Amino acid sequence: MAKKKAEGYLSAKESRRISKANRKITNEFEKQHKRKNVPESEYLTKMRDPANTLEIDDLHSYFYTDVGTVKAVDGVSFEVPTGKTVGVVGESGCGKSVTSLSIMQLLQRPQGQIVSGEIRMNLGGKAVDIAKTPIEAMQHIRGNQISMIFQEPMTSLNPVFRIGAQVDEVLALHNEEHRTKEQIKARTIELLQMVGIANSEGVYNMFPHELSGGMRQRVVIAMALACIPRLIIADEPTTALDVTIQAQILDLLRQLKDQINSSIMLITHDLGVIAEMADYVVVMYAGRVVEKGTAEEIFSNPCHPYTIGLMASKPVVGKKVDSLYSIPGKVPNPVNMPDYCYFKDRCESCVAGCDGEYPREVSVSPTHKVSCYRYYDAKEGKNNG
Ligand SMILES: Nc1ncnc2c1ncn2[C@@H]1O[C@H](COP(=O)(O)OP(=O)(O)OP(=O)(O)O)[C@@H](O)[C@H]1O
Ligand SMILES: [Mg+2]
Numbered sequence: 476m477a478k479k480k481a482e483g484y485l486s487a488k489e490s491r492r493i494s495k496a497n498r499k500i501t502n503e504f505e506k507q508h509k510r511k512n513v514p515e516s517e518y519l520t521k522m523r524d525p526a527n528t529l530e531i532d533d534l535h536s537y538f539y540t541d542v543g544t545v546k547a548v549d550g551v552s553f554e555v556p557t558g559k560t561v562g563v564v565g566e567s568g569c570g571k572s573v574t575s576l577s578i579m580q581l582l583q584r585p586q587g588q589i590v591s592g593e594i595r596m597n598l599g600g601k602a603v604d605i606a607k608t609p610i611e612a613m614q615h616i617r618g619n620q621i622s623m624i625f626q627e628p629m630t631s632l633n634p635v636f637r638i639g640a641q642v643d644e645v646l647a648l649h650n651e652e653h654r655t656k657e658q659i660k661a662r663t664i665e666l667l668q669m670v671g672i673a674n675s676e677g678v679y680n681m682f683p684h685e686l687s688g689g690m691r692q693r694v695v696i697a698m699a700l701a702c703i704p705r706l707i708i709a710d711e712p713t714t715a716l717d718v719t720i721q722a723q724i725l726d727l728l729r730q731l732k733d734q735i736n737s738s739i740m741l742i743t744h745d746l747g748v749i750a751e752m753a754d755y756v757v758v759m760y761a762g763r764v765v766e767k768g769t770a771e772e773i774f775s776n777p778c779h780p781y782t783i784g785l786m787a788s789k790p791v792v793g794k795k796v797d798s799l800y801s802i803p804g805k806v807p808n809p810v811n812m813p814d815y816c817y818f819k820d821r822c823e824s825c826v827a828g829c830d831g832e833y834p835r836e837v838s839v840s841p842t843h844k845v846s847c848y849r850y851y852d853a854k855e856g857k858n859n860g
Contacts, residue, residue, distance in 0.1 A: 497539035534592035543810035549762035562753030626711035628691035639679035689720035768843035
């Protein structure tokens with residue numbers, strides 16, 4: 476780890492030394508990624524539970540930057556059962572997007588890398604470990620099997636091409652059914668209708684700037700669903716929209732998910748959205764999962780002090796308060812994480828064991844897990860703390 480001067484700045488020499496070390500590490504990773512003709516057996520794997528679409532197991536994704544290694548995702552495990560919606564919540568910078576970009580193999584390379592862990596994706600007859608899948612093979616999975624909806628629709632749409640051409644392109648790129656040009660156009664119009672665009676033939680010939688934000692997000696959803704993916708990752712899909720449109724888009728997403736029987740990983744910092752959409756909830760803090768369970772369990776019995784804080788900082792209709800609760804303090808520096816519980820310095824309900832190493836996962840129920848010393852029983856606390 477980089478030595479820092481008292482003020483927290485790195486010297487130029489130190490920074491150069493880090494860059495050099497980083498290059499060595501990332502070159503090694505890149506060599507692995509770029510290999511051609513890798514036998515499939517190298518990245519084929521088995522799902523732990525065949526009823527899951529995705530299983531993430533102890534995932535570590537780091538950014539090797541000039542100021543040190545950012546451990547953006549530092550040991551994340553959770554699964555997405557087939558046909559279900561899993562909500563991922565946590566405050567800004569906790570690693571939600573980096574987790575989803577890791578699943579898509581879209582981390583900003585070469586500095587961003589999946590360092591260890593498994594991402595098992597169920598492809599029907601077989602399963603692959605995305606962490607080991609070479610770039611070449613990943614191109615067939617991305618878009619076809621997993622697709623992503625981003626927060627701001629204009630990041631996914633090209634302003635200089637007509638809507639129809641952009642959706643057509645997605646279909647042509649993943650043209651497993653060998654459709655002709657006319658058939659592709661017909662399918663695009665059908666998709667635009669499916670996402671609730673009334674004048675779909677007209678919209679086909681429009682440019683993105685001619686549409687409203689909600690319409691654009693519908694187009695993006697149409698593009699994401701074009702190839703009937705098994706997994707849809709929606710990263711803050713409605714944050715850029717006003718509440719009424721937000722509700723419509725969420726309804727649409729839920730309805731389409733059931734229509735094509737896929738699963739959704741829904742990233743949001745809006746607990747209201749989670750409550751409405753999710754079957755399961757994963758709560759992340761500083762690159763780790765601090766609590767997970769069914770939506771019912773997380774909302775009726777939040778256990779981790781961070782989850783409890785999140786719930787308390789949500790306004791409740793009909794409840795009068797002078798000021799809304801906010802969790803004190805700030806997230807630790809991702810380059811320099813403490814060796815104890817990452818939430819300890821902000822926690823208002825610490826117990827004796829909290830000085831010990833990072834707490835392991837404790838089962839509150841078979842589906843409900845929390846990483847917190849408050850749920851260790853006395854004997855366990857002694858052994859692990
Ligand atoms: N390209 C990058 N280079 C270096 N660090 C990065 C990069 N991208 C993300 N990070 C860092 O990784 C951490 C996790 O970021 P991430 O984007 O996953 O947060 P998030 O949970 O999606 O937050 P938000 O709710 O604001 O979208 C942050 O500390 C961020 O600074
Ligand atoms: Mg994000």
